[in-house]
Amino acid sequence: MEALRARGLTKAFRVKRKDQGLGGSLRSWLRPEWEEKIAVANIDLDVGRGETVAFLGPNGAGKSTTIKMLTGILHPSSGEATVVGFTPWRERAKLAYRIGTVFGQKSQLWYHLPPLDTFELIGRIYEMKRDDYAKRREDLIERFELGPYLRTPVRKLSLGERMRCEIAASLLHRPELLFLDEPTIGLDVVVKQRIRELIRERNRSEETTVFLTSHDAGDVEELCSRVLVIHHGGLLLDEPVERIKRDVLSRKTITITLAAEVSPEELPCVQGTENVAVAGRQVRLEVDLRRAGVEEVLSGFIGRFGIEDLTVEDPPMEEIIKHIYGER
Amino acid sequence: MSTGDSGGLRAIAAFLGTCWKINLASALEYRLSFALLAGMMFINNFIWLFFWNLFFSRFPIVQGWELRDVMLMWAIGAGGFGWVNLLFGNFTRIATIVSTGELDLYLAQPKPVLLHVLASRMSITAAGDFVFGLVIFAWVGERTLLGALAFALGLLLAGLLFLGVMLHVGCLAFFIGNSEGIAQQALGSFVSLSTYPSSIFKGAARAMLFSLIPAGFISYLPIGLLKHFDPWFVTAAIAATALIGGSGIALFRFGLKRYASGNLIAARS
Structure with missing residues (x-):
């Protein structure tokens, strides 16, 4: 069913076309130009x-x-x-x-x-x-x-x-x-x-x-x-x-705030993590879930570093859509 | 399960009753504001009468109009505007509702769109207008059953004429986009013209007041309906009200097909 x-x-909507600024507004007021915008x-x-x-x-x-x-x-x-x-x-x-x-x-x-x-x-x-x-x-x-x-x-x-x-x-x-x-x-x-x-x-x-x-x-x-x-x-x-x-949703972004500053060389090397970025005490990395689990990535940090805060995020929708467009 | 096909007048009456109850509850949320706004409008109307009183103390009769007639004209105008603004308070905001896309919420629900829009707001100041109308009638009107019925008919016609005219002006938003400014100007002009004795206008201006801008049908009610009952005028006023109301509803329905919605963030208040 x-x-x-x-x-x-x-x-389709009829939309007025107007150039930038006061001049554009005046021209549009005197001689309006319309264009058809296809919304769907x-x-x-x-x-x-x-x-x-x-x-x-x-x-x-x-x-x-x-x-x-x-x-x-x-x-x-x-x-x-x-x-x-x-x-x-x-x-x-x-x-x-x-x-x-x-x-x-x-x-x-x-x-x-x-x-x-x-x-x-x-x-x-x-x-x-x-x-x-x-x-x-x-x-x-x-x-x-x-x-x-x-x-x-x-x-x-x-x-x-x-x-x-x-x-x-x-x-x-x-x-x-x-x-x-x-x-x-x-x-x-x-x-x-x-x-x-x-x-x-x-x-x-x-x-x-x-x-x-x-x-x-x-x-x-x-x-x-x-x-x-x-x-x-x-x-x-x-x-x-x-x-x-x-x-597409096989990627997560993990942001970890550590208790102390750390250099990139000190970070654990886990397979499946990419785009690692370190800024002061904050470490940001992307995980490919097909190659490594979130738990697996975190286990590399727990015990070695003090962790103050942690967030796990999905990729933004714009990125997902961009990926889909890229495929098409 | 909702009963989509039942409905009918009882369901509409129950819906309107709940709408008005909620509007009143919403208006009463701010007690002081409610009392102040309604009270200020009452006083504002009285100040106008005070000026008319000064005028008539120098010129007791103008084109057959006396102070009492002008007072009743104000009673009908303010009272008519008051009841329609109390029960159908969005009638002055149709242009805004259409051009900002607020119509979406009403269109997504099953009740008649126009009725739903109109009944979804109560103007607080209108309470002052309505009470003012009743007080003036009690003061100088004909306090008999027939007099009260004629006054009630006057209020009804005046209110519906205000509603019909503003419906036409508000519907412009479907066709020319942002017409909020025009709607506000039209409301101000129509209210003004309905509070001057129609007999002072002659020729084209008078013809206009009984056609294109039908404020004459309101301002002449104290004479043609209350003072010297004129069946031709009353019939014409009823016919004009029905015509303006009917064409307003048709225009709104036609306009809905051109409705373009909008993305303004909105809340019902």
Whole structure:
């Protein structure tokens, strides 16, 4: 069963062309010049029910525009799409009952009120029966551990607390398909992890299809089974995450802050480590996980040097995408 | 499970009721600000009446208008603007909402977009306008059931006319991009024109007030509806309100097809 299908989806915007500076502005005001910008070019998508798909691409690649067309917010310039059986831009309201959306940069929570009030409004917007709404709300409050924040105005919540409330709010009406646009943007590692767990749990327990855009490789690695990469508006890659993991996410960057300064010659030589850089007490190196484990690398340091701090990072999404572009 | 196909008027009423409850709760978050803003607007309106009082003390009748008529014109204008701004407080912000991409949130939810947008904000100052209208009517209006009903009809028409006009102006943002400045200017001009006796305008200016800028349908209500009931004027005012409202809704729907969204970081307040 398909949750989402798009064929030849295209969106073009008319953009004013303007030269730099006041002169450019004046010329543009007197004789405006327009050009057509293709934000999304002829893309085909297929997402099965219950799948978790990452939709990646650099800034301006057309990710958000695609999501907006698939949720009925924008009308496409051409192409067709069905999302849980509806054409988004023609049957927007019917579709909205069946999908959930979380836009990391656009909050649906009322800024001056506690999340509980927004939940109440969302219950009404989706016409949930009162007893069902109360039961569902309690379930999400428990799962998302929202109890302590429910009566605090949203403006006083931390970004992580707010995002947990946002996702819970978008799940209240039990959407079949959840669109997440940068859900972990600006969050710390611990909160990101918790949010990923919660989304994964919803996917497993309710078979919610997840369509996610993110700049965080961790989101993709931990949540998704498939990766779609878009570039210059066109679909560049459609691969299982396993392959991306094997080929691209096989590298981690380790940063170690030692108790005392060390010279590069004193560092342990572990196979699989590359691009080692030493700056004062800080050592930064890349590990190829196909050749050495993180534990193996760290064991070379533990016991020989005092370690004050340690971070293990995925390669930045831009690097992953660059790698993919390089392959194509 | 949500009941996507049920809905209907009861569901819309429940949704609007919750929206207004939440708006009020949000406005009451800042107690002092709420009281000050509403109170200041009440006083501001009274100051205008004070100037009109000075004027009419020198010229007791102007083109058939007396001080009482002007007071009722202000009661209808402020009261109409007040209720619509209380219940549908985003009607002055449509251009901003469209041009900054804030419409995304409303489009992603199943309720009628325009209604949802309009009902998602309550203007605090509007409470002062609305109470001012009621106080003036209680002071100089015809305190009978018929008088109260006529005044209520006047408030309804005035409010809907403000809403309809601002809907048209706000929808410009779908077609010309940033029209926030135009919307603010149009609001200011329309409010001003609706608070001057329409009889002082003649010829083309008068024709304009009953067509392109339909402020005359508000400013003439104290005479054509309250003082000397004129069925032709009242019918024309109702028809104009329906036409402006209907065409505004059609324009908004048409505009949605051209909506280009945006990437501004936004929160609901």
